[in-house]
Amino acid sequence: MGIEVIKDKCVGCGLCVKSCAYDAICLVEKLAVIDFNKCVLCGACVEACKFDAILIRKEEKSVSNLSQFSGILVVGEHRDGVIHHVTYELVSKARILADNLGVSVSCLIIGSGISQEDLNKVIFAGAEKIIKIDNDTCKYFNDELYSKIVTQVINEEHPEIVLTGATAEGRALIPLVAVALKTGLTADCTELAIDGERRLLLQTRPAFGGNIMATIICPNHRPQISTVRPKVMKIIFDEKRTGEIIDKSSISQTAKLMTILETVKEESTTGNIADADIIVSGGRGIGKPENFELLTHLAKLLNGAVGASRAAVDSGWIPYSHQVGQTGKTVGPKLYIACGISGAIQHQVGMRGSDFIVAINKDSSAPIFDIADLGIVGDLHEIIPEFIKILERN
Amino acid sequence: MRIIAIIKQVPDTTNVRINPETNTLMREGVESIINPFDMYAIEEALRLKERLGGEPETVVISMGPPQVETALRDAIAMGIDKAILLSDRKFAGSDTLATSYTLSAAIKKLGDYQLILAGKQAIDGDTAQVGPGVATWLGIPCSTYIRKIEEITKDEIIIERLMETGYDRISLKLPAVLTVVKELNEPRLPSLRGKMRAKKEEIIKWGFSDLGVEESMLGLNGSPTQVVKIFSPPPKKGGEKYEGNPTDSAQKIFDCLKTNKLI
Numbered sequence: 001m002g003i004e005v006i007k008d009k010c011v012g013c014g015l016c017v018k019s020c021a022y023d024a025i026c027l028v029e030k031l032a033v034i035d036f037n038k039c040v041l042c043g044a045c046v047e048a049c050k051f052d053a054i055l056i057r058k059e060e061k062s063v064s065n066l067s068q069f070s071g072i073l074v075v076g077e078h079r080d081g082v083i084h085h086v087t088y089e090l091v092s093k094a095r096i097l098a099d100n101l102g103v104s105v106s107c108l109i110i111g112s113g114i115s116q117e118d119l120n121k122v123i124f125a126g127a128e129k130i131i132k133i134d135n136d137t138c139k140y141f142n143d144e145l146y147s148k149i150v151t152q153v154i155n156e157e158h159p160e161i162v163l164t165g166a167t168a169e170g171r172a173l174i175p176l177v178a179v180a181l182k183t184g185l186t187a188d189c190t191e192l193a194i195d196g197e198r199r200l201l202l203q204t205r206p207a208f209g210g211n212i213m214a215t216i217i218c219p220n221h222r223p224q225i226s227t228v229r230p231k232v233m234k235i236i237f238d239e240k241r242t243g244e245i246i247d248k249s250s251i252s253q254t255a256k257l258m259t260i261l262e263t264v265k266e267e268s269t270t271g272n273i274a275d276a277d278i279i280v281s282g283g284r285g286i287g288k289p290e291n292f293e294l295l296t297h298l299a300k301l302l303n304g305a306v307g308a309s310r311a312a313v314d315s316g317w318i319p320y321s322h323q324v325g326q327t328g329k330t331v332g333p334k335l336y337i338a339c340g341i342s343g344a345i346q347h348q349v350g351m352r353g354s355d356f357i358v359a360i361n362k363d364s365s366a367p368i369f370d371i372a373d374l375g376i377v378g379d380l381h382e383i384i385p386e387f388i389k390i391l392e393r394n
Numbered sequence: 395m396r397i398i399a400i401i402k403q404v405p406d407t408t409n410v411r412i413n414p415e416t417n418t419l420m421r422e423g424v425e426s427i428i429n430p431f432d433m434y435a436i437e438e439a440l441r442l443k444e445r446l447g448g449e450p451e452t453v454v455i456s457m458g459p460p461q462v463e464t465a466l467r468d469a470i471a472m473g474i475d476k477a478i479l480l481s482d483r484k485f486a487g488s489d490t491l492a493t494s495y496t497l498s499a500a501i502k503k504l505g506d507y508q509l510i511l512a513g514k515q516a517i518d519g520d521t522a523q524v525g526p527g528v529a530t531w532l533g534i535p536c537s538t539y540i541r542k543i544e545e546i547t548k549d550e551i552i553i554e555r556l557m558e559t560g561y562d563r564i565s566l567k568l569p570a571v572l573t574v575v576k577e578l579n580e581p582r583l584p585s586l587r588g589k590m591r592a593k594k595e596e597i598i599k600w601g602f603s604d605l606g607v608e609e610s611m612l613g614l615n616g617s618p619t620q621v622v623k624i625f626s627p628p629p630k631k632g633g634e635k636y637e638g639n640p641t642d643s644a645q646k647i648f649d650c651l652k653t654n655k656l657i
Contacts, residue, residue, distance in 0.1 A: 002486075002487065002614050002615075019624075021405050021424065021518075022405065022459075023424075036483060036486070037459045037460050037461070038459050038461065039459075039486060040458075040459070040486055040487065041486050041613075041614050042486030042487075042621065042624075043621045043624065044624050047623060047624040047625070048624075056487075056614070058487075058614050058615060058620065059423050059615045079559075080559070137520075140562070141525075141557075141562075143535070143536060143537060143538075144535055147530075162407075167558060168538075168539060168556075168557050168558045169557075169558075171538070171570070172522075172526065172536075172537075172538040172539070175490070175521075175522070175523040175525075175526035175527050175530075176526045176527075176529070176530050176536065178491065178523070178527075179494060179527040179530035179531060180490060182491065182618075183489065183491075183618055184489065184491065184617070184618030184619035185491075185521075185523060185619070186619060187519075187520065187521040187522060187523060188520060188521070202622075206520075206627065207518065207519055207520065208405075208518055209406075210627065210639065211626075211627075212624055212625070212626060213624070213625050213626070213627050214621050214623065214624050215621070215622050215623035215625075216619050216620065216621055216622065217619070217620050217622050217625075218618050218620070219620060220618065220620050221618035244610070256567075257534070257535035257566060257570070258537070258564060258565070258566050258567075259564065259565045259566075259568040260534045260562055260563075260564055261552070261562075261563040261564060261565055262562065262563040263557075263560065263562045263563075264560045264561050264562070264563070265559055265560040266559065266560035266561065272558050272559050274558050278656075282600040302657065320541075320556075320575070320577040321556065323576075325433070326430070326517060327430055327576045328576070330520075334656060335651070335656045335657075346518060352630055353465055356651075356654055356656055358647060358650070358651070360643075360647075364637070369632050369635060370630075370631075370632045371630045371631075371632060372632055372633060372635075373632075373633040373634075374633055374634055374636070374646075374647065374650045375632060375633070375634065375635040375636065375637065376636050376637075376643045376646065376647060377636070378637065378638070378640060378643050379614070379640070382626075382640035383640045383643045383644050383647075385640075385643075386640045386641050386643070386644035386645075387644035387646070387647055387648065390644055390645060390648045391648070391657075
């Protein structure tokens with residue numbers, strides 16, 4: 001196996017033992033010993049070792065054709081008749097990375113009825129070239145059809161980097177493409193940078209429920225593919241920018257194994273938490289389903305969406321699509337208002353990436369207060385109506 | 395005919411903490427569990443077998459170090475017919491491309507598969523890539539975030555898939571891969587009989603030489619991605635805590651949000 005402890009360098013400090021999430025290292029006579037039956041070669045110990053005493057060796061394949069790949073392709077998302085904001089975010093970021101590499105940015109948009117206005121915005125965000133596939137068969141997201149199209153376009157364009165949103169669609173689509181191309185894929189990145197020396201994309205993402213961050217590279221395969229969380233990268237429009245639009249709507253790909261029978265919207269009263277800037281979230285302390293109306297009212301006033309903890313969902317007070325946390329959704333809004341949520345770690349992993357957290361809870365020792373920027377100890381049923389009054393006055 | 399659940403043993407991430415002084419992972423008390431989303435896949439395999447009159451064989455497959463056997467025994471205790479462990483030093487260090495390649499080779503070897511189920515993602519890596527990856531290696535369709543199986547026949551399945559703003563009803567030709575969410579079902583507890591069986595049942599173990607795979611595509615060497623740095627995110631600290639009457643508390647929230655330009 002490719003992992004080795006260099007005995008001359010190991011001082012037996014035990015940092016590696018602590019860093020291993022798989023319990024695969026122990027100290028024997030002041031030397032780190034790796035249990036190969038447990039080790040998964042994740043590299044956490046290599047990183048933790050201050051003495052460069054642990055090595056993971058990988059056979060470097062000589063890859064000759066890397067230089068055939070150039071430029072950054074953003075796979076955009078067209079949903080409900082508009083281009084999704086994550087597309088503008090990624091094109092803006094791609095522009096910065098491309099300027100760093102001295103290459104161009106293109107953007108693929110698949111859908112039906114794509115507006116010229118939206119395409120202009122993609123250009124303003126920094127794309128020099130848009131590949132547009134606009135036809136009726138592409139109206140609804142179909143994994144099979146879309147992955148065939150994206151794979152074909154990548155094979156024609158040879159980008160060195162492909163970026164797409166870590167949305168429900170992006171996370172379903174791009175693994176199909178990455179395996180079809182037999183290249184690497186890093187999911188859910190929150191940071192992208194360029195290693196200028198090696199011309200590599202440095203892809204940083206949270207793992208272990210956000211408890212650690214990992215930077216990942218794809219050195220010998222192209223393209224380097226990442227999905228990127230929405231609302232992380234900044235949109236930068238420059239209306240002076242120009243670009244060309246290439247119409248490939250007549251592309252002849254079809255889905256043979258998958259048919260979309262119906263798409264149903266469930267956005268009745270409250271918005272989609274994955275996209276919201278503000279989330280008002282309720283937990284066990286809400287007490288009963290009717291009390292969610294209070295949160296819905298507040299969310300509407302703030303132009304936000306309603307979230308919930310697992311306890312509230314499991315009690316049947318609100319549908320699963322609202323659940324934030326380990327077995328629900330991971331969210332990262334600008335403002336997260338946690339009402340009557342104690343803040344178990346399973347909930348925290350789904351929302352600790354929020355920019356600003358307000359917690360309202362009766363129990364002053366609730367763990368949610370450990371991560372809240374503003375903690376209010378008190379009864380949400382009394383405080384929220386007062387807060388609504390103030391908002392309505394202003 | 396077989397219904398296969400592919401599962402992963404993961405450290406219970408809810409217990410993984412960062413030591414604030416040394417900035418390292420603290421793994422005291424971190425248990426290994428079946429990835430929670432995979433529990434819904436196991437449960438659905440069992441339910442589909444019941445729905446189809448007990449005809450299909452249910453199989454769980456997992457790749458990992460030898461101790462993954464305990465996860466497979468847990469699945470047998472729930473009622474799964476057969477368990478296969480893919481374990482070999484050559485598999486270690488696999489990223490999602492190499493993992494999905496290895497799993498798909500095992501599924502091909504097993505043969506006669508109608509449906510492959512997996513959790514929507516694993517809670518340690520959160521990649522959500524292995525299910526779709528296996529489908530691509532096998533050349534069969536895949537749908538993700540399945541919350542309901544409406545209908546299943548010999549060669550077609552109709553499902554409901556959770557999307558960000560609602561759901562899609564989709565028809566897939568079988569065999570297919572589905573990755574599932576919590577809403578699909580509630581996993582059963584193992585029965586006493588199941589637990590007894592789990593103790594005795596033989597776990598099938600396949601290594602490199604059993605699978606007829608290309609060595610260069612396995613494990614660390616077959617993985618295009620490479621971790622170059624691992625670090626702790628800046629710890630999130632609690633801010634101001636306030637306790638007062640409801641009106642003052644509400645005003646406090648309002649003022650704070652105004653100051654931070656959040657409203």
